[in-house]
Amino acid sequence: MDFTGDAITSQGVVERRFEVGGDGGPVPGLLWTSEGAAGSRPLVLIGHGGTSHKRSPYVLTMARRLVRHADYAVAAIDAPHHGDRADALDASALPDGRAFRELVAAGADRMTGDWHATLKELQQLDDVGDGPLGYWGLSMGTMLGLPLVAATPAIQCAVLGLMGTFTDQDPWTIAAANLTCPVLFLLQTDDELVPVERGIALFRAIGSPDRRLHAHPGRHIAVPREEMDASEGFFAQHF
């Protein structure tokens, strides 16, 4: 694992940029820890949404609050085709339904491998270690998160949502059935991308007996701050 560039410290939170060797090439990521952190602590992996990246404002907000309020370590990596891994792909076509879903599904195995490679490196750091592990990712962060969580028994709990089933055999419905850890699942009842009925269907498909759904009015991106609080409480309760 190589740390690249200078660490940024702001209000007690240290942000370090790293690169890990993945099977499909270097994986660019960010690690947030508290200033002066020493010793093993819980680690939350954040999966960003479609057309977003590892340092999008809501990722940064979630990461910084988990460090400041709970002194966890938090990491985010760019998904294929996003952030520092952006390619010639026409980003404007991404949210366009089926083609986007197929693209994401095609990259899921690679992303799981990239997370595993990243995790292995992070857990060797003195100020991260192998403490409790959680995942937080909505929308594309759930499309890529469901296969990751299903394939990673060390993940003790996950916040997912803003995603629905499309067929009984789509990769997310299948992965959801293999989940066993506690889940907080978030939906928006006026979501223009995910009809609420499909979201409920995905929630019901989750194999974990310990799961809860929180839904609010409003569009896809309007998840209220209340659910950032709920996410924080959920991690605190399950770590």
Add this chain to the structure above:
Amino acid sequence: MDFTGDAITSQGVVERRFEVGGDGGPVPGLLWTSEGAAGSRPLVLIGHGGTSHKRSPYVLTMARRLVRHADYAVAAIDAPHHGDRADALDASALPDGRAFRELVAAGADRMTGDWHATLKELQQLDDVGDGPLGYWGLSMGTMLGLPLVAATPAIQCAVLGLMGTFTDQDPWTIAAANLTCPVLFLLQTDDELVPVERGIALFRAIGSPDRRLHAHPGRHIAVPREEMDASEGFFAQHF
């Protein structure tokens, strides 16, 4: 308002039985306050479910925890045909769909009047006063609670749920549209009495812009303790 019988005190919570004169006859109720309570405080009204009554175990649990944890006053009254107001009605037929709904709808105006009469008396007590006011009621407690909350602007927030729409013009859907206060709405995704789609439809029909839905797997009566915690937090946040 007449207090009847002796007050019961247990672990710092005083339970007093009362009777208030209602338009349709005496209204039997219970009031819970902390031992030695003096002065105005928040008041939560609890509406019990169908075939249940003002001292059913979950009503008692909710009331006692709100007194013990938050030092609120809490009151519950028997709905028509229930508890001390039980009549020759065949209770075993109550949960049976349409006939039950018609019976509850027919009693809604009376129940709202009974609550208003009760409220007027309670707010004159030195250890209740006219502090912040909330409502908590699921299932039939929502069927009777929606019209009450819609007709009672003093109610600042309400926990509702385990109920759905039946038609666009059913009395609950109409009352829901008239709500303006913050709402926490609870559903069970395996509810054998309320299909989750109908529950979501009722949540969406609520007029209050500030509303959130929490849902869990399990049957109608299996609302987990987590939502008792959430209810308590919801009241604390909105009082």
